[in-house]
Amino acid sequence: MYIKQLLFTGEVRDEFPFGFPFLKELETVTFDCPVSFITGENGSGKSTILETIADLLGLNMEGGSKNNRFVTHQTHAALGEECRLIRYPSYPKDAYFYRAESYYNLVSELDELQVSDELFERKLHTFSRGESLKELIKYRFFGKGIYLLDEPETGLSVASQLELIVLIDELVKQESQLIICTHSPILLLYPQAKLFELNQGHIREVEKEEAQIFKDWEMIMHRKDSFIRQLLREEE
Known part of the structure; x- marks a missing residue:
């Protein structure tokens, strides 16, 4: 464990990103499991939390390690200026930030620097998005590290998400800590993980069965066609 x-x-205050109400509750959020998930609606602040941790760790804001210094477009929130990390005594030997929305830019950087040829024996852009993410985790996440994953399920099939769970478990066995923002109920099935939910301006620890994402998927899959017909009628 590295980040507490x-x-x-x-x-x-009013201006972004300092207006999220949950900021007042961060001191009660403790990462005391090797895997912590953060869920919540779009715009609730999940990515801002992960981005801030990455910033305080000195990682590149568009993804990568401390060695990646490219900037495509300066968009990250400056919340790190008014935050600090409380750490466990152990020091990570590796750190990496995966950010779904800028992953293409990271892959381009790795290919251009020929890092891809060294680690993966071919350009990452020659893989599909899902394949390239799995290659990145298999061969670049070295273990004994802190790994921040922002919506890693993007572009992954169900089978690939299950494979991702296996890769996460292998990193845990290598004494790693992962903090993951996700909309995937599949990833939340990983055992003995801690789940935080951002909801109505609050951040709280919940059991996966209590999470809104689980309730929504359960309702949709149970009602199926009748739910969609009702939804479309409401939209008319």
Whole structure:
């Protein structure tokens, strides 16, 4: 375990990203499991939390390690200026930030620097998106590290998400810590993980069965066609 808490040391105010109400509750959020998931609606602040941790670790904001320094478009939130990390005594030997929305830019950087040829024996752009992510985790995540994954399920089939669970478990066995933002109920099935949910301006620990994402999928899959017909009628 490497990261224990993310603390917000400023004041909640109107401008982005300092207006998220959950910032007042960060001191009660403790990462005390090797795998922690963060779920919540779009715009709830999940990615902002992960981005802030990456910033405080000195990782590249568009993804990668401390060695990646490319900037395609400066969009990241400056929340790190008013936050700090509380750490466990152990120091990670590796750290990496995967960010779904800028993953193409990271792959381009790795290919251009010929890192892909060394690690994967071919350009990452020659893989599909899902295949390239699995290659990245298999051969670049070295273990004994802290790994931040922002919506890693993007572009992954169900089978690939199950394979990702296996890769996550292998990293845990290699004394790694992972903090993962996700909309995938499949990834949440990973055992003995801690789940935090951002909902109505609050961040709280929940059991996976209590999470809104589980309730929504259960309702949709149970009602199937009748739910969609009702939805479309409501849209008319």
